[in-house]
Structures are given as structure tokens and as C-alpha cells.
Amino acid sequence: MLNRRTFTVAAALGAAAIGAPLVHGQPKLEKSKISIAVGGKAAFYxxxxxxxxxxxxxxxEGLEVEISDFAGGSRALQAVVGGSADVCSGAFEHTINLQAKNQYFQSFVLQGRAPQIAIGVSTKNMPAYGGVADLKGKKIGVSAPGSSTNMVANLVLSRGGLKASDVSYIGVGVAAGALTALRSGQIDAISNTDPVMTMLEQKGDVKIISDTRTLKGTQDVFGGLMPAACLYASSEFVQKHPNTCQALANAIVHGLKWLQTAGPGDIIKTVPETYLLGDRALYLASFDKVREAIATDGIVPADGPKTALNAIASFDPTVKADKIDLSKLYTNEFARRAKDRFKA
Incomplete structure (x- = not known):
């Protein structure tokens, strides 16, 4: 027997179906219940x-999405590789690291066109900081070991003549715990995202030594456009669930379109209160800083994957650039359709 709520929903859906045929003849979803793993959802990333x-x-889009939040991207990645989540909302470069281990995962919609990661040294622990060499033997806070915050730190260290093994990496998350770790002196430097980095910077807690929160800063660090946050899944999942991936891409591109015109007040009203870390003004100052780093249409730029590969191969000996097939790292077909639909 239909209970009242089911009947009301069914009646409403029936009326909607009569009143308006399915948008763009929406094809049937192969899987409507989707679990997404993310590492540090409160970050602007x-x-x-x-x-x-x-x-x-x-x-x-007809999806029932359950989002599980982990301390960092590497933890979210483990959930997807291990099969406890269908899709990862994570860093593009993880698709490269996975392919280097003969695991094929594919990005199918881009959320960020710059990593939005800054590295800062503690003004309290390292007041006389003079260059990357000074970080030898120091503790560096990252969202989680193996995450993109760790990757950017490795890149900056390698350019300064240090190896990852010359420092100690400590996972501090991307929220209040990261602020506490730096301010209490538990770590000497931090590689993290906004709003954490802007909050530390504005209070004079850190001196920024590398910054990929802007397109220019990203160009300076990586030498090109660096695709960042994206939705990715195993190539097998993408092949078996094209309509589901299309629905996910549509939802993200719809969000990107909204973000293009959203004002600060709109953002504050939409994100959970806890994301503001107790300081609305600083949260909005952070948003202004990273706004241009957010993707506009979900499409991975043509030269982006090569930039990402060159960066990782420069410090990670397990990644051999000539062995990676760039075309298998991503597909833009879903994002292109979503872009056309939402005029993003």
C-alpha cells in the first residue's frame, strides 16, 4: 500500500511528467545511488x-548522492580504489599516480583549474627563514600524506634541492585542526588550501613561499595550466555508467555556472556554517583570492594533463612520463554536453 508521502511524491512526479517531458529526453541512469568520497570537503578546492x-x-539529475568526507585526498582515493565509494572528488594528478601503478582511473568533469594550494612557513617557528634549504629536518603540515597538498610541497622542495625524505610530513586536515597545528608550533610549515591559508596569512602566522591559488601563481609554479579538483572514477565504472557520469557532470557544471555569478552573500548562505571557521569576513576574503581558480565549464584544458605529468615526474621516480597515456586520464565528452546544456 502506498503511504501518504510516497503517494504525494508519485503524484507530483506524475504531474511533472505530464506537464513537462524529461529534459533533453534524459536517459535512464544505470545507477542512481552514488557514493562520492572527498578529502576535505570544507576547502574551497x-x-x-x-x-x-x-x-x-x-x-x-535523478541522483541520490552520499558524500563521505575524509581527512585528505589520498584517503578518499583509497575509498574509491578499495570499492567503498563509486566516485572520487579529488585531485587530477591522482589519475596519473594510479596509472603508473597500472590502475586506470578517469577524470570526467573538472572542478578546479588551479590547485589552490599555498605553502607557508611559520613566522613563530622559523622567523629567519631564508629559502627552501632551511626546511631540511622540519615538520610540514599537509591535509593528509600523499594528497595534492603533499604533492605541491614535494615539487617545491625538489626545486629547492631537497627530497621528500628530508622533511617530516604530518597530516593536519583542511579545517580548524590545520590552524591549531600551525599556531601551536606542532609544525614548522604548512601546505594547504583556502580558507586555512588566507586565515593564517592575514593573522601573520605564516610567510607564503609558494602560491597556486591564482592562475598566474599556478603558471609560475607549474609552467602551465594545472587541472586540479575533478570527479574521477575507474575507467570501467565510466564505461559501464555513461548516463550516471553524464548526470554527475551535469550537476557539477550547473554548480560551476551558478558560481560564475554568485556574490559573497550567496556563498555564505549556501555553504554549511562550519566551513566559515568562525570568521565570515576572512572566509570571503579567501573566496576572492581563489575565485579564478574554480573551473568555469568542467572541461580539462588540452595542455593541462601534460603539465600535471611533467610536474609529478620531476620529483616522483615511480612515475615515468613516457609510460603514461595522457588520453586515458580523462574524458571531456560529459563536460562538453553539460556545458552546452547549461551554457556554462
Whole structure:
């Protein structure tokens, strides 16, 4: 027997179906219940995911999405590789690291066109900092070991003549715990995302030594456009669930389109209160800083994957650039369709 709520929903859906045929003849989803793993959802790095979730864009595509938040991208990646999540909202470069281990994963919609990661040294622990060599033997806080915050730190160290083994990496997350770790002197430097880095910078807690929160800063560090946050899944999942991947891409691109015109007040009203870390003004100052780093249409730029590969291969001996097939790292077909649909 239909209970009242089911009947009401069914009646509403029936009326909607009569009143308006399915948008673009939406094909049937192979899987409507989707679990997404993310590492540090409160960071601006994943703002498009949060916006699409909070504004109901996944539901509008017929998806029931469950988002599990982990301390960092490497933990979220483990959940997807291990099969406890279908899709990862994570860093593009993870698809490269996985392929180097003969595991094929594919990005299918881009959320960020710059890593939005800054590295700062503690003004309290290292007041006389003079260069990267001074970090030898120091403790560096990252969201989680193996995450993109760790990757950017490794790149900066290698350019300064240090190896990853010359420092100690400590996982501090991307929220209040990261602020506490730096301010209490538990770590000497930090590689993290916003709003954490802007909060530390504005209070004079850190001196920024490398910054990929802007497109120019990213160009300076990586020598080109560096695709960042994206939704990725195993190539097998993408092949078996094209309509589901299309629905996910649609929801994200819808969120990206909304973000293009959203004002500070709109952002504050949409994200959970805890994301503001107790300081609205600083949260909005951080948003202004990273706004241009957010993708506009979900499409991975043509030269982006090569930039990412060159960066990783420069310090990670397990990644051989000539052995990586760039074309298998991503597909833009879903994002292109979503872009056309939402005029992003």
C-alpha cells in the first residue's frame, strides 16, 4: 500500500511528467545511488561539489548522492580504489599516480583549474627563514600524506634541492585542526588550501613561499595550466555508467555556472556554517583570492594533463612520463554536453 508521502511524491512526479517531458529526453541512469568520497570537503578546492549538493543539482539529475568526507585526498582515493565509494572528488594528478601503478582511473568533469594550494612557513617557528634549504629536518603540515597538498610541497622542495625524505610530513586536515597545528608550533610549515591559508596569512602566522591559488601563481609554479579538483572514477565504472557520469557532470557544471555569478552573500548562505571557521569576513576574503581558480565549464584544458605529468615526474621516480597515456586520464565528452546544456 502506498503511504501518504510516497503517494504525494508519485503524484507530483506524475504531474511533472505530464506537464513537462524529461529534459533533453534524459536517459535512464544505470545507477542512481552514488557514493562520492572527498578529502576535505570544507576547502574551497571542492566548493563546486558543495554548491551542487546544497542547491539540489544532483537530485535534479535523478541522483541520490552520499558524500563521505575524509581527512585528505589520498584517503578518499583509497575509498574509491578499495570499492567503498563509486566516485572520487579529488585531485587530477591522482589519475596519473594510479596509472603508473597500472590502475586506470578517469577524470570526467573538472572542478578546479588551479590547485589552490599555498605553502607557508611559520613566522613563530622559523622567523629567519631564508629559502627552501632551511626546511631540511622540519615538520610540514599537509591535509593528509600523499594528497595534492603533499604533492605541491614535494615539487617545491625538489626545486629547492631537497627530497621528500628530508622533511617530516604530518597530516593536519583542511579545517580548524590545520590552524591549531600551525599556531601551536606542532609544525614548522604548512601546505594547504583556502580558507586555512588566507586565515593564517592575514593573522601573520605564516610567510607564503609558494602560491597556486591564482592562475598566474599556478603558471609560475607549474609552467602551465594545472587541472586540479575533478570527479574521477575507474575507467570501467565510466564505461559501464555513461548516463550516471553524464548526470554527475551535469550537476557539477550547473554548480560551476551558478558560481560564475554568485556574490559573497550567496556563498555564505549556501555553504554549511562550519566551513566559515568562525570568521565570515576572512572566509570571503579567501573566496576572492581563489575565485579564478574554480573551473568555469568542467572541461580539462588540452595542455593541462601534460603539465600535471611533467610536474609529478620531476620529483616522483615511480612515475615515468613516457609510460603514461595522457588520453586515458580523462574524458571531456560529459563536460562538453553539460556545458552546452547549461551554457556554462
Amino acid at each position: 571542492y566548493l563546486p561539489l558543495t554548491i551542487s549538493e546544497q542547491l539540489g543539482y544532483f537530485q535534479a
